[in-house]
Amino acid sequence: LTALATCQLIVEAIxxxxxxxQELFKSLQSICAKDTLFASNTSSISITAIASVLDKPENMIGLHFFNPAPVMKLVEVIAGFRSSEKQLDLGSRLCHFWHKIPVIAQSSPGFIVNRVARPFYGEALKMLQEGVTKTECIDVLMQSAGFRMGPFSLMDLIGIDINLAVSKTVYASMYNDPRYRPSLIQEEMVAANMLGKKTGQGFYAYHDQKEKPDVAYEPRRTAAKYVSLNLDKQLLADIAKNIKASKHFVVTEHEAGACIQVGECAVLLSNGQTCDQRLQSLPYKHLAQLDLMLDYERCEIIHLAFDSGCDQQTREHIIGMFQLLHKKVMLAQDLPGLVVMRTVCMLINEAADAIENGVCSENDVDLAMQKGVNYPIGLLQWANVLGYAQVVEVLENLQQWFGDDRYRVSPWLRKKC
Known part of the structure; x- marks a missing residue:
């Protein structure tokens, strides 16, 4: 360590x-100058706790790089309880000098990215355990929604053991908050040494270049001829415009109600209720609910569910309608929030709570999730597109259905409404 005596910056990544x-930095402080900037590349350990052994804890910050560090632009600059503004500013300026993008986070479990991203994995695992659908279906839906990788493919790449360890650390550090509860599925997989790509078997098999399982889409159906549209509705406006522009449909327009209506069946974006639940308060005989997609024009898949009483012909007409718009159709069980809507609203809620609790700024949480884990847009930007009231409604309905405090709405979201 004596070779580091003249260094002005020391970044630890042990x-x-x-x-x-702590032992390392205690040794370093006895060797280095009093104004040396100490930084840890930890992904989850408290910077305040590491700095507690230093005579000058104000010289300790976090510089959390993302793998692969030469490629990924984001660096989380972490402020411990006693980190000085001078050293934090120096850390940020160094990041800019290295052509990196710094975001400021307070020392708290998971910082920004590892905290806010927990629902991406946690909700997927919970849906798998509930039997909502298969791993490959969840993965392709999240990719169709705009994410670069699905949660199960990403966990296989990261390592099931590593992902579980981060979940456990955040869960324990958050005093067992149910939002961060680790998955029993991951516990079993680690016990079985099914750790992902590095062991050849995780959620998918990687032996002999084996292909991932095929996803089952609906076969070609006869589309509805007559479709009624409310073009003033914003959330499904792109689909409505494509239907109107298509030569395949006879389109009429109505001024109130659902954006899309086929016969006696309304087609709506999921609000976190089942179709059967929601239908009780709607003036329609039948209901189809669509899962969330960031861009309905460009997405490849339409994921939808029908109420239990919807007749087969109506179902086929609606499935066929989307197929004529060049979409693959995946039929879902009538469950609350479907897949993407449920996951994205949980991610938005986590981002909101990080802001509410002073972990980071609005700008930095969106920047961190885009540059650190390649989200298609910032989560608050997505909330603005979707509408904060819609996000809150989905979360409240999920909490009512499951009776689980993991779906409690962040006060920050309520204020935005």
Missing amino acids: VENLSIK
Whole structure:
């Protein structure tokens, strides 16, 4: 360590163990100048706790790089409880000098990215355990919605053991908040040494270049000829415009009600209720609910569910309608929130709560999720597109259905409404 005596900046990237990191920095402070900037690349350990052994804890910050570090632009600059503004500013300026994008986060479990991203994995695992659908279906839906990788493919790439370890750390650090509850499925997979790509078997098999399982889409159906549209509705406006522009349909327009109506069946974006539940308060005989997509014009898949009483002909007419718009159709069980809507609203809620609790700014949370984990747009930007009231409604309906506090709405979202 004596070779580091003249260094002005020392970045530590050793094993994720608090006591070992503390011992290292205790040794370094006895060797280095009093104004040396100490930084840890930890992904989850408290910067305040690491700095507690230093005579000058104000010289300690976090510089959390993302893998692969030469490629990924984001660096989380972490402020411990006693980190000085001078050293935090120096850390940010160094990031700019390295052509990186810094975001400021307070020292708290998971910082920004590892905290806000928990529902991307946690909700997928919970849906798998509930039997909502298969891993490959969830993955292709999230990709169709705009994410670069699905949660199960990404967990296989990261390593099931590593993903579980981060979940456990955040869960314990958050005093067992149910929003961060680790998955029993991952526990079993780690016990079975099914850790993902590195062991050849995770949620998918990687032996002998084996292909991932095929996703079952609906076969070609006869489309509805007559469709009624409300073009003033914003959320499904792109689909409505494509239907109107298509030569395949005879279109009429109505001024109130659902954006799309086929016969006695309304087609609406999911609000976090089942179709059967929601239909009780609507003036329609039948209901089809669509899953969320970021861009309905460009997405490849339409994921939808029908109420239990909807007749087969109406179902086929609506499925066929989307197929004529060059979409693959995946039929879902009538479950609350479907897949993408449920996951994205949970991600938005987590981003909102990070802001509410002073972890980061609105700008930095969106920047972090785009540059750190390649989200298609910022989560608050997505909330603005969807509408904050819609996000709150979905979360409230999920909480009512499951009776689980993991779906509680962040006060920050309520204020935005």
